[in-house]
Amino acid sequence: MWFFRKNRWQLVTLLSFLSWQAVAQAPENSVLYKGTDIGVKLLVFVLLGLFLAYIIKIIISLSQVGGTLLKKISFKVDKNQISGLTADQIDIMLKIVTKTPGPAPAVKIILPALIIWLWPHFSNAQTTVQAATRENILTQPGVLITFVLLFIPLLAGFLLLISKISTLLKKYQRSKIQVELQSIADNLGNEMFYEEVSVLSDRKKALLFQLSQNELAGENIASDEKGLLNNIKIQHGTDIFPVKKKPIPRPKIDPKLTQLILAFIASAVLWLVIGTTIGEYVGIKFVAPDADAISWLSFGRLRPVHTNLVFWGWATLGMLGLGYYVVPMVGNGKLYNIKMGWASLHLINLSHVLGTVSLMAGINNGGGEYREYIWPIMLLFAIGLGLSTTNYLKTIAQRKTKEIYISNWYISAAVIFLPIIALVSYLPFWQNGIGEVILQGFYMHQAVGLWFMMFCLGLLYYFLPQQFNKPIYSYSLGVLAFWTQILFYTLIGTHHFVFSALPWWLQTTAIVGSVGMLIPVTSGTINFLMTFKGGWDKVTNSYSLPFFLVGVIYYFTGSYQGTAEAFRSTNLIWHFTDFTIAHSHITMYGIISFIIFAGIYAIVPRLTGKEPPQIMVGAHFWLALIGLQFYTIPLMIGGTLKGLSWGDARPFIESVVLMGPYWLWRAIGGSMMWLSHLVLAYNLYKMVYPSEEFTVKEEVFKILKQKADLNTPLIKTDHEPI
Known part of the structure; x- marks a missing residue:
């Protein structure tokens, strides 16, 4: 019995493995394979059963905790007995009353379960890649990779749920203990007499006593007959030990720079709310396409408004605002020119106002995705961005440190690449025929990978060490990720046009570059997660670290998913479908937006000294x-x-009808994301203009101070308890 109890999780996993293998090895025409995949059902039932068992275990523990704790710590209060306890005895008591059941070893269950589910597919996989069909879709490498990537955030959420439940249990147990401890404290306080209070007062005076620093010298002036004190030389002779280099003090944040940073962040959040409100309306149109009949509100006009505002309004301004904090900070210097930053902000905001009106009026650049603004408006945006680029590079050039920290490597590369990308994409030389297709792939992917991703990775390399108060895990991994990102990301734009009229060698180059992106993504993810190592307890007590953690997880899963989509076998299924929309939101929202969210919660309280409401975060x-x-x-x-429906040559309208329920879920998820942005706007307001908060401790001491000012006697002199 002891063996089964000690190894229960391993036995459950083994049982699941044997059951699943039996199903997986069954012939395809057997009854097991008719209808649905019974192996998946079995795996789900096992996981749900284990989770329910853990919940029942927690409920039983909660029902028993009250009486058990009272038995453990209910002893007669005696001050002499307590003062006579040894350190070992106190340690034993603390271990008894604070011992709480830990969470179930979910990793021991879920990770083997994942291997169980994937093993039959890998063991039965063919050595040659075949065209994807309904029958072999689950054996395609890209699909298997996607399943694994989907499982990672779900696993993280499951573990987080278990952690939260365990935390609630611990809090409940501690509250029971706190009641008993309060009773002990009250009894001890009631037994204090006047003499004991007098002893405490004397002890307080002793603790507050400070030396006057001249006890030995007295009041007389020091005698210096040989002039030693008056002839001190600044220049030293030969030192036995080398003189240590004094650390450069961190520059204080200029109030004017604080205003500039907050203005960038506030503008970014404003465009986020406006852009996602439009996106929310566009998402509703998938479910209710006849919601309106106004040309300015048509899908074809609102969709580019949504994408441009969240790309160039929210994400770009948010990153620039955080960059105005990071770039001077890591260089231990001051920003080159604050007025230039304000000019940049005004020009970028003006370009978005004009661009939104022009797009809704039907005036656009001809349909190039993410570059629908006409060139005069885009020129305003480019000038504004150029001012910030100059500001950053000048600030880095006049830094007070010898080296350029890796955060500024990434940020410098981002601000250098974006003008090149924008200029190439708007030049008229290649805007016709097949050249425009190649240019669109280059522009679209480089904007994501070499502007948004590069900049946000630079922010991560600053904020993660700052939040954990320790250096990044490996500087070398950061340098490796930097150069390989530049090497491979510039090649992958055309993987969106596989099986098109583009040259076959160009498509193959993009696929190879997509696989090469596994190097910077893997090295960067390892670097970030190893920085988290040893500080996981800080995640639950931080405003920003949960957002950073989600950004890192999606950086890994979203980037690997992009590689999986680049394979010809999976690209044939997923291209031109809503799968691409999901992937773009995983990258731009799961990675970029979550990192910007985290950066806002990391620096705004530092700039204003005001915290956001915890429950609203x-x-x-x-x-x-x-x-x-x-x-x-x-x-x-x-x-x-x-x-798959298109591959079966079914009527197109069937695929439209098929997507109805999934578009409804899209609208639900988009609505939740939109609500979160309203909460972010509220939190930003509270961090900048908070109301007065009520603190119990401060209010209690105000009352006590009033009593003391009124000379209310706090100590009885008749030897009665207080």
Whole structure:
């Protein structure tokens, strides 16, 4: 019995493995394979059963905790007995009363379960890649990779749920203990007499006593007959030990720079709310396409408004605002020119106002995705961005440190690449025929990978060490990721046009570059997660670290998913479907937006000295994360079914009808994400203009101070308890 109890999780896993293998090895025409996949059902039932068992265990523990704790710590209060306890005895008591059941070893269950589910597919996989069909879709490498990537955030959420439940249990147990401890403290306080209070007062005076620093010298002036004190030389002779280099003090944040940073962040949040409000309306149109008949509100006009505002309004301004904090800080210097920063902000905001009006009026650049602004408006945006680029590079050039920290490597590369990308994409030389297709792939992917991703990785390399108060895990891994990102990302733009009229060698180059991207993504993810190592307890007590953690997880899963999509076998199914929409939201929202969210919560309290409401930060986090799951997972499932429907040469309208339920989930998830942005705007307001908060401790001491000022006697002199 002891063996079964000690190894229960391993036995459950083994049982699941044997059951699943039996199903997987069954002939395809057997009864097991008719209808649905019974192996998946079995795996789900096992996991749900284990989770329910853990919940029941917690409920039983909660029902027993009250009486058990009272028995453990209910002893007669005696001050002499307590003062006579040894350190070992106190340690034993603390171990008894604070011991709480830990969470179930979920990793021991879920990770083997994942291997169980994937093993039959890998063991039965063919050595040659075949065209994807309904029968072999689950054996395609890209699909298997996607399943694994989907499982990672779900596993993280499951573990987080178990951690939260365990934390609630511990808090409940501690509250029971606190009642007893309060009773002990009250009894001890009631037994204090006047003499004891007098002893405490004397002890307080002793603790507050400070030396006057001249006890030995007295009041007389020091005698210096040989002039030693008056002839001190600044220049030293030969030192036995080398003189240590004094650390450069960190520059204080200029109030004017604080205003500039907050203005960038506030503008970014404003465009986020406006852009996602438009996106929310566009998402509703998938479910109710006849919501309006106004040309300015048509899908074809509102969709580019949504994408440009969240790309160039929210994400760009948010990154620039955080960059104005990071770039001077890591260089231990001051910003080159604050007025130039304000000019940049005004020009970028003006370009978005004009661009939004022009797009809704039907005036656009001809349909190039993410570059729908006409060139005069885009020129305003480019000038504004150029001013910030100059500001950054000048600030780095006049830094007070010898080396350029890796954060500024990434940020410098981003601000250098974007003008090149924008200039090439708007030059008229290649805007016709097949050249425009190649140019669109280059522009679209380089904007994501060499502007947004590069900049946000630079922010991560600053904020993670700052939040954990320790250096990044490996500087070398950061340098490796930097150069390989530049090497491979510039090649992968045309993997969106596989099986098109583009040269076959160019498509193959893009696929090879997509696989090469595994190097910077893997090295960067290892670097970030190893920085988290040893500080996981800080995640639950931080405003920003949960957002950073989600950004790192999606950086890994979203980037690997992009590689999986580049394979010809999977590209044939997923391209032109809603799967691509899900992938773009995983990258731009799960990675970029979550990192910017984290950066806002990391620096705004430092700049203003005002904290956001804790419960509202949690609401923002969970609405955004769960909404993203509801948005992306249904679109990936529906997109796969749509691609298979097209492969079967079914009527196009069938794929439209098929997507109905998945578009409904898209609208639900998008609504949750939109609500989270309203919460973010509220939190930003509270961090900048908070109301007076009520603190119990301060109010209690105000009352006590009033009593003391009124000379109310606090100590009885008749030897009665206080």
